[in-house]
Amino acid sequence: MATYLKSAPTKSQDTERLRAVRETVGGIIVDIRERGDAAVREYSEKFDKWSPDDFRLGREQIEEIIASVPEQALADIRTVQARVRAFAQHQKDSLADFEVETEPGVFLGQRNIPVGSAGAYIPGGRYPLIASAHMTVVTAKVAGVERVTACTPPIHGEIPAATVAALHLAGADEIFLLGGVQAIAAMAVGTETITPVDMLAGPGNAYVAEAKRQLFGEVGIDLFAGPTEILVIADQHADPFVVAVDLLSQAEHGPDSPAVLITTSEPLARRVIQIVEELVVDMPTADFAGPAWRDHGEVTVVGDLDAAYALADEYAFEHVQVLTGNPREALDRMRNYGALFLGEGTCVSYGDKVIGTNHTLPTRGAANYTGGLWVGKYLKTVTYQEVTDPASSAALGELCGRAARLEFFEGHARSGDIRAHKYAGAALPWAPVGL
Structure with a gap:
């Protein structure tokens, strides 16, 4: 719970x-x-x-x-x-x-x-x-x-x-x-x-x-x-000061940027809230980070990491930072996120600015159905077909004729019929005499 x-x-x-x-x-x-x-x-x-x-x-x-x-x-x-x-x-x-x-x-x-x-x-x-x-x-x-x-x-x-x-x-x-x-x-x-x-x-x-x-x-x-999002999953091993700093690092994007902590440790959760509220007052970007934390910040305590991963998947956030004893476990346990940041040695800001992965990522639940910007977004994956064996074309033609007529596509069927006729001598009852 x-x-x-x-x-x-x-x-x-x-x-x-x-x-x-x-x-x-x-x-x-x-x-x-x-x-x-x-x-x-x-x-x-x-x-x-x-x-x-x-x-x-x-x-x-x-x-x-x-x-x-x-x-x-x-x-x-x-x-x-x-x-x-x-x-x-x-x-x-x-x-x-x-x-x-x-x-x-x-x-x-x-x-x-x-x-x-x-x-x-x-x-x-x-x-x-x-x-x-x-x-x-x-x-x-x-x-x-x-x-x-x-x-x-x-x-x-x-x-x-x-x-x-x-x-x-x-x-x-x-x-x-x-x-x-x-x-x-x-x-x-x-x-x-x-x-x-x-x-x-x-x-x-x-x-x-x-x-x-x-x-x-x-x-x-x-x-x-949409607005930048950060969700931190933390257990009792996490440093509350690091968690607080990282939450605010993304809250400063704008006053509507959600910053969420899901943790298995209530003492850590309460300490993070305290530190965030102390730090945000003097931040140069407090006019954005403050309202973001006030209006869109959330802190939730769950019973175990299974519950944490499940709840995080429901959020389907843009950035998910995992500060636990075994952060790589999240790779097998989670499926809805724009990007994962594993362990204390990394942070969302690295992804935003310097590490090399793309920072244009899905927000507002879009991680349920898409990843972020990558090379593949600029590519069109297209197909082509070529049939060079007459017997294969004839067999495909017969199959095409039957399949198309099930859907009442007579024109499609005739494209198959004519190849079955040309390559295997199949009858063309619909063809005009002399053709």
Whole structure:
């Protein structure tokens, strides 16, 4: 039985706010479809106070911007991107094209083909999410995407130099200083100066997420992303100070970011609550972390780790950190999560910033049915077929005729009939005389 020492208040969904977001986003998309660059410029001026002669950065501009970034920062960006690239390459190497001969002369095959173009959105706002450049662009390039268009907004009217550097070093083919719904819509539908892409990737606020939702189907998307989530599973071996720090590390993403502890130790649970409430007061990001913990923080005590794993699977959170005596046990015991972080030596922040796995992960229960962004999201797994043996084609034709007529698809059946006739002399009672 679970004992809740801290519960998140139950809140009814703000339907009016959601409706307003949908209507606003829908109107912007329609306007950009109709007026192209002119509409993009108006929305950029309205929302970002940004209206340069050209939203696209030229090569000389990019070189000047990169030159303004400290060498240590550039070195760190290269180091992290090398790790992301290496892990993405391991993922790609695990995906094999193949061809098999299933019957004499019947060849079936599979190929993994990268999408032709992708749009990468890198948020700005309070936090310039530089690491998202690595996750979206590097991964796309490892997959083999020929053209990657990247958009990132100015921050308070200034060019986010480190983000631009990261996008360039990651391999972005085009970089636009453009944010919000206007960036998402422009990349998806195209304008006079922005060529449309085949899919969109990258995180963003509620408006960006809604734009991706409305455009899905016209273009592909990586996944629907909501507020960052962290769930820590801890037993009596865990250090409560580490648990508290790690919970707050993700709560600072935003005031609606859930931070949850499930533990088998009530003393640890109570100590974690105490430490969190002491630490959050003086955090530089307390204006986000404080409301997140107050309104979305939860602490639950369960009887054993079996119950902890089961409850964690019900949450299906984006990040699950396991601070137990045997953390690798979670690999066999859990199935619903975006990413697992095993043991005290690792943390969610490593995954967010430096370790090499992708940090674009499912939220709001989406881990029940999908994983996060990876090389495979940029690949189309397609099949092909070839039948070279006449006898095999004839046998397939006879089977196809029978199977199709069970479903009343006469045209399908006749495609099979004609091959059975051509390769094995089967009768064609439906064929006109002389054919």
